[in-house]
Amino acid sequence: MIAVTYAQGGKLHLEDIPVPKIQEDEMLVRVQVTSICGTDLRIIKHGHNKLQTGQKIVLGHEFSGIIDAIGKRVRNYQVGQRVAVAPNIGCGHCDQCLEGRANMCPDYSAFGINFDGAHAEFVKVPASAISQGNVMPLADGVSFEEAALNEPLSCVINGIAACRINLGDTVLIFGAGPIGLLHLILAKLRGVGIVIVTDLINSKLDMAKRLGADHVIDPQTCDIKETVLNLTQGKGANVIVTACPVHSVQEQSIELVAPFGRICLFGGLPHERPKISINSNLIHYRNLIVTGVTGGSNYDYRTGLKLLALKKVDLMKVVSASYPLSEGYDAFQAALSGNEMKVIMNPHG
Template identity: 35%
Template sequence: MKAAALFSIPNDIRVTDIDRPQIGDSDFLIKVRACALCATDVKVALRGRHFLIDLHGLPFVLGHEIAGEVAEVGRDVKGVSEGDRVAVSPYVPCGNCYACRIGNYRFCEKAPFSWITPGGFTEYIKVPGENAASRVAKMPLDLSFEEAALTEPVACCFNGIAKSRIRMGEDVTILGAGPIGLMLLQLAKVAGAGRVIMIDMDKKRIRYAKEFGADEVIDAGTEDPGECIRELTQGRGSDVVIEAIGSTKTYQQALQLVRGGGTVTFFGGCPGGSTIEIGTDLLHYMELTLVGAQSFGPDVFHKSLKLISTGRIDAKRLITHRYYSLDKVKEAIDISINKEGLKKVVII
């Protein structure tokens, strides 16, 4: 079968022939129908940092935002049948280890061993069947594969919003109006935000923020975000601030925009080893809650597909680029480096 694989760093992606995965009694096979490109894929293509590359080396098939059809089911797998149209979680927590028992899925000891093989930019993937029913979400008939492929990033954002503990009517400020920022925007509204304020300095992204219904948009290229937020909140600061860029500069800035007693959620991933300085006054006297958010649990994955299929999250509008060949993965990454468009989906 064909696969778009990363052969060397940076971004040397070529279509190659690989063996179709063989499934055992406790696995199942998915025929990939759509795989969306994630900012993480772009980072991995440029820097080569991924635990699966450390484990197996290159070439490596990227892609983990997947929807497809169940093509073959091992004898012992329960909860999925051939022909099911599903969104696929790339990994799934075991449900049994200490971390899982307390709902701390990010730290499941076994989740790394439950990854799909290979990545999604190919024709078929093998899914280990442990917890099969919890790792795929069945799609309603009227939902397209390309929309369902966004279940994984929406689930990550869902977790970020849930951890931000927005109370109805509160101000939520989001730094970064890329695809993730725009998903967070829509989810913040679902969660009851009274007003969503978006900050970016890219003109195209500022336009997207308005199109997707931000109540206020701040152009950090020409305006001082701190001043604008103080003005909008009578000097208090925003109830919740979510960083969705992944730079130390905006990590630091997020801390300046929140009100006393408010919550800052660090959603964007900075390059490994990055550090920021935080005044202790801010932590102690300002009683801030600082939250990190990165992964999601199985319940969130299923609810995220529901939010997409009911239109609470407009997945269709987030997809700006559709490619109908695996040859185009490299091109999709190239234009993402230039921050062009929003979600890119390869439809197979």
């Protein structure tokens, strides 16, 4: 089968590898749609601390498909079932796992990060993922494309919960990439007052407008602080989301938030330079909450599928390109260019 692989410390390859063999407690999923994530791009550029030097994996953790084969000890699933699979698997024993937050497990493993993922024609689902409920059947009205994109949606569901949005709040989102736009879509669902989105790329700001942003700001032509203060009668935003890995944005967000405001640092900074400089008195005197999230839980994933089944969110709006997996190398080049929103691949089409 064709697969997009990466070896730690090396390069991306499109290659022909054997279809995985499954054990009695595993299943094989025929991948219908697999989506390229910023995490894939980061692994290609910087490697991943869960991989040994030279260790090769099939990338891809945002996917949906059809169950192709199940081991004889697997219960509650059938061959032919349409499914999406949450990618993070916890140890099952630590405090975070017992809270249902396998994405926070110190020992988590994940598709396409430390074992073979879904940028392939078929993907093997390990026993632990089946027993922890990661394999979720799709409602009839949910397409494979939407289901693959449910993974980033589930992470943003986690992020939006951390923002504690109240009715009528002003929300400022830094970054109009797919993650910023998903925050915009979910913030609107939560009954916010106004949403302001800022980005350096105008086409992305246009997309934010089409998705319902009340104001968009290009910081190259417009002062963010002045605009935000003007729009909020000098108070600042109630909620700020940093959906970009930029030091100055994190620093600036502390200056732009209203008393009792919440800041969610969604985009992490590069591991080799994670420090910022802020006036911490602003947090103290304004009673701020500065938080962050990484990934989403299986429950967040299920919530995303529920929103999709109810047609509450339209994820197709964040897809900008679609490739057959046989052109996976080109798909990755497009994603790496930074000009695309979500790039999806079809292994069998």
